[in-house]
Amino acid sequence: MSNDSEEPVLLRTEGRAARIILNRPRALNALTHEMVTRIDAALTEWEHDPAVRTVVISGAGARGLCAGGDIRAIHDDARAGDGTASAAFWRDEYHLNARTARYPKPYVALMDGIVMGGGVGVSAHGGVRVVTERSRIAMPETGIGFIPDVGGTYLLSRAPGELGTHLALTGNQVGAGDALSCGLADHYVPSDALDTLLDDLAAMPMAEALARHEQPVPKGVLTEQRTWIDACYRADSVEEIVERLFAHGGTEAKEAAETLLAKSPTALKVTLAAVRRAGRLGTLEEVLDQEYRVSCVGLRSHDLVEGVRAQIIDKDREPHWSPATLAEVTDADVERFFAPLGDRELGLAGPGGTLSGPGGTTDAAR
Structure with missing residues (x-):
């Protein structure tokens, strides 16, 4: 019999609830390919089990649900x-992201603590997304020379005004209040009530259990900053966004501009294009298809390897981006990230953008 401490993901049923527990606490529950395939297999089993009425995903340890994918493995690839290992991982991961969005049973994500990158992918597409006072949610990819994926550009493109553009480019973390106002979460429950919430989910219908513990949403900060965020980030280029931020004169706007100038210039320009294009696409599946193209090209970029080296491996925090400035990144440089992959396409969306699999619209169960 395997030891639970050695299993990267724990799968169990408790009463009427099935549990997914990401179990790599020392790695902040970073997702591996094995974890993705195990979760997907469990969802298949539970979908057809009448005893399972609700599925709940959470993270082991006290630090958070999930800090993202296993970026060291992607760096090494x-x-x-x-590149085949990363492409295969993303293929299965993005399929899982789409699946959770249209899962036919309530999919409850406990987004407690750190929830970033791939952690957003396995939680924020679910039908019931719970945050706490400890939640810190972000898509920080531009800081490592990469571009938001796992459906992150879909979610951020649909945030009010230009809030999603701000978060996609800066990679800034948000707490519970801002997560709800940006459409990344649905409910607020204090962290000290999560254990009791889990007990209740095992014993009663999801809505009844949630109503016992949900509290008023704490106030966020982004809504009050909408005026300058919308005015600056509605610009057509990253260069103009930076200019507007510096010209605004406010402390927060200046800090945002300085944050952007520390990120990968290529990643910033591709991210802006990806978010804008995601806003014009109709379904999550179409956006995931686009993100797969972008990720596969990004894997071969200088900036991903350099960004992970600087931020995670050597930790000198001094990445040497190439190209080094926004002005050096051409339209052609950006466009190649969106080029069709031929027979290597992800293919989640069928002809005309219709879903290639069962389940209907991805916005169900919100």
């Missing part, structure tokens, strides 16, 4: 591999 980008630096020395042929």
